Amino acid sequence: MGELRIPAPVALMLAVLWKEDFASSQWRPALEVFGEALCESDTFDFDFSDYYTAEMGAKLKKKFLVFDRLIDPADLPEGKLTAMKIENRFQIADRRRVNLDPGYIDSAKLVLATTKNYDHRLYLGRGIYGDVQLRFRHGHYVTNEWTYTDYKRPAHLAFFEKAREKYRARLIEQSHRDEPHL
Numbered sequence: 001m002g003e004l005r006i007p008a009p010v011a012l013m014l015a016v017l018w019k020e021d022f023a024s025s026q027w028r029p030a031l032e033v034f035g036e037a038l039c040e041s042d043t044f045d046f047d048f049s050d051y052y053t054a055e056m057g058a059k060l061k062k063k064f065l066v067f068d069r070l071i072d073p074a075d076l077p078e079g080k081l082t083a084m085k086i087e088n089r090f091q092i093a094d095r096r097r098v099n100l101d102p103g104y105i106d107s108a109k110l111v112l113a114t115t116k117n118y119d120h121r122l123y124l125g126r127g128i129y130g131d132v133q134l135r136f137r138h139g140h141y142v143t144n145e146w147t148y149t150d151y152k153r154p155a156h157l158a159f160f161e162k163a164r165e166k167y168r169a170r171l172i173e174q175s176h177r178d179e180p181h182l
Helices: 024-034 071-089 155-180
Strands: 009-019 037-038 061-069 097-104 109-114 122-125 128-139 139-143
Touching: 009 024, 009 071, 009 155, 024 061, 024 097, 037 139, 037 155, 061 071, 061 155, 071 109, 071 122, 071 128, 071 139, 097 155, 128 155, 139 155
Parallel strands: none
Antiparallel strands: 009 061, 009 097, 037 061, 097 109, 109 128, 122 128, 128 139
């Protein structure tokens, strides 16, 4: 019989997609609720899919942020709900100008939160599902058949590997800080 173990805290991550004409100086301050950025990717053109075009228009930009404040992985649904509230604040005529997809990085994987159920997603509570996008194997992230195209780019895989290293260093730093001192 297995033993119950509390999982290690995880690094909250956020994929931010926005209209090119909606300056990051407008939406960036709203992300402070998640903490300070531990690392962030370069901004790139989101030309992998037209999924958001009808709602948000063309010429979309995207970047990934990983935050320094470690969270309980069970708090991911709350992170998604917070992200949805931020999105709603910036809507015009029921159309988002920024899309925020939270997830987390731990030592073994990158998980995204979503409101959409599918055969490879697990229900986390509060209307939110978890989707393992990347798995860490033999020193590198590997993708799944359902991994989003932009997460498969070599530059983005390298970014997530770097973010994983920073997360692990942050986890060690936090565990030393939390140790009782004599």
